[in-house]
Amino acid sequence: MERRIDAFLEKQAEGGLLRCLTEVFPLGGGKMLSGGREYVNFSSNDYLGLSSHPALARAAADALSSGAGSSASRLMSGSTQSHHILEDRTARFKGKPASLVFNSGYQANVGIISALCGKGDAVFSDRLNHASIVDGIRLSGARCFRFRHNDAGHLEELLKRERNKYRGALIVTETVFSMDGDIAPLEAIVRLKRAHDCVLMVDEAHATGIFGKNGSGLAGPAGGVDIIMGTFSKALGGFGAYAATSAAVRDYLVNTCRSFIYSTSLPPSVIAADLAALDLVRREPHRREVLLANARYFRDKLKAKGFQVKGDSQIVPVIVGGNKEAVRLSEFLKGKGYWVTPVRPPTVPQGQARLRISLTFDHSKEVLERLVRDMGEAVRASWRRSA
Numbered sequence: 001m002e003r004r005i006d007a008f009l010e011k012q013a014e015g016g017l018l019r020c021l022t023e024v025f026p027l028g029g030g031k032m033l034s035g036g037r038e039y040v041n042f043s044s045n046d047y048l049g050l051s052s053h054p055a056l057a058r059a060a061a062d063a064l065s066s067g068a069g070s071s072a073s074r075l076m077s078g079s080t081q082s083h084h085i086l087e088d089r090t091a092r093f094k095g096k097p098a099s100l101v102f103n104s105g106y107q108a109n110v111g112i113i114s115a116l117c118g119k120g121d122a123v124f125s126d127r128l129n130h131a132s133i134v135d136g137i138r139l140s141g142a143r144c145f146r147f148r149h150n151d152a153g154h155l156e157e158l159l160k161r162e163r164n165k166y167r168g169a170l171i172v173t174e175t176v177f178s179m180d181g182d183i184a185p186l187e188a189i190v191r192l193k194r195a196h197d198c199v200l201m202v203d204e205a206h207a208t209g210i211f212g213k214n215g216s217g218l219a220g221p222a223g224g225v226d227i228i229m230g231t232f233s234k235a236l237g238g239f240g241a242y243a244a245t246s247a248a249v250r251d252y253l254v255n256t257c258r259s260f261i262y263s264t265s266l267p268p269s270v271i272a273a274d275l276a277a278l279d280l281v282r283r284e285p286h287r288r289e290v291l292l293a294n295a296r297y298f299r300d301k302l303k304a305k306g307f308q309v310k311g312d313s314q315i316v317p318v319i320v321g322g323n324k325e326a327v328r329l330s331e332f333l334k335g336k337g338y339w340v341t342p343v344r345p346p347t348v349p350q351g352q353a354r355l356r357i358s359l360t361f362d363h364s365k366e367v368l369e370r371l372v373r374d375m376g377e378a379v380r381a382s383w384r385r386s387a
């Protein structure tokens with residue numbers, strides 16, 4: 001076993017794929033410290049800048065008086081009034097009759113999919129879906145069919161060929177994709193789900209707080225989505241996750257979903273911060289408006305400089321290709337005071353290593369212009385090196 005571990009680590013290092021943990025200290029305002037140096041942080045999902053908002057800190061601090069931990073799982077004695085209030089508020093926010101809070105997005109996806117599906121069922125899953133969705137499908141034992149990314153035509157082909165061979169069928173997609181920043185063709189997927197008698201689940205981790213009426217995401221207005229999963233940990237600046245759905249599915253999950261049942265519930269301070277974030281998202285729409293306008297501006301500037309840029313959201317992936325090249329570009333930008341971690345396989349497909357530039361409300365247009373200029377300089381420097 002030890003030899004296998006050493007060999008693995010060596011191989012990862014040779015391929016530019018070794019991951020290391022780096023100690024950081026968040027400063028708020030889109031900045032952070034690492035190794036005694038200040039950086040502009042372009043690798044955080046704190047899209048609206050709410051994680052350091054005083055309203056969240058105040059709400060969390062007040063709730064600490066009732067205890068640091070919740071002391072039990074929901075079904076024992078950990079289902080506090082605040083958990084139920086958060087569930088009612090989330091259901092309303094998402095336009096669904098009910099919702100259930102989970103300890104994390106990872107636990108939600110793994111638990112929900114493996115509770116809903118089993119042997120004899122089929123899952124139709126976008127090829128670029130998050131690892132937590134992939135793991136939920138694996139754990140379920142259902143047969144998985146992966147459709148080409150955002151390709152409703154390919155999904156239809158698979159449904160026509162395979163759907164009738166299985167008892168139940170689930171279609172699952174992210175609405176805003178975490179590594180590509182692009183948006184699923186939800187209306188077409190809803191039509192297919194109806195035509196082929198499937199259940200539709202979407203993951204709104206990166207859409208919630210940013211898109212839709214009051215920042216409620218993309219799934220509510222489209223209708224026809226059976227389970228809307230999302231997180232409090234990204235644009236909402238808090239922690240935890242939820243599934244907004246029917247009362248029956250909620251009850252079913254309470255009775256069957258192992259990642260929900262067998263885990264201590266979120267502490268009151270976290271729930272209080274999540275509630276404060278839901279208020280802020282509704283009260284301060286300018287945060288998402290400024291963010292999306294800046295993202296459009298930044299993407300256009302990068303394209304004008306000849307960068308290969310993907311997406312239609314606050315997530316701006318710049319495709320570099322090779323793993324080592326992505327690491328080198330990230331290191332160059334670090335030298336200029338930007339924290340942009342490279343994303344490499346298996347998180348993204350082979351040959352598509354990238355800088356996933358994650359914009360937040362705290363990044364001013366001036367900072368974005370400076371980043372574009374410095375990225376241009378990085379490319380010119382590497383051209384000079386290879387000439």
Ligand SMILES: Cc1ncc(COP(=O)(O)O)c(C=O)c1O
Binds near residue numbers: 107130132240
């Ligand atoms: C699309 C998607 N779903 C689920 C998760 C997991 O959420 P959490 O970080 O709350 O576990 C993530 C987080 O990276 C994500 O990007």
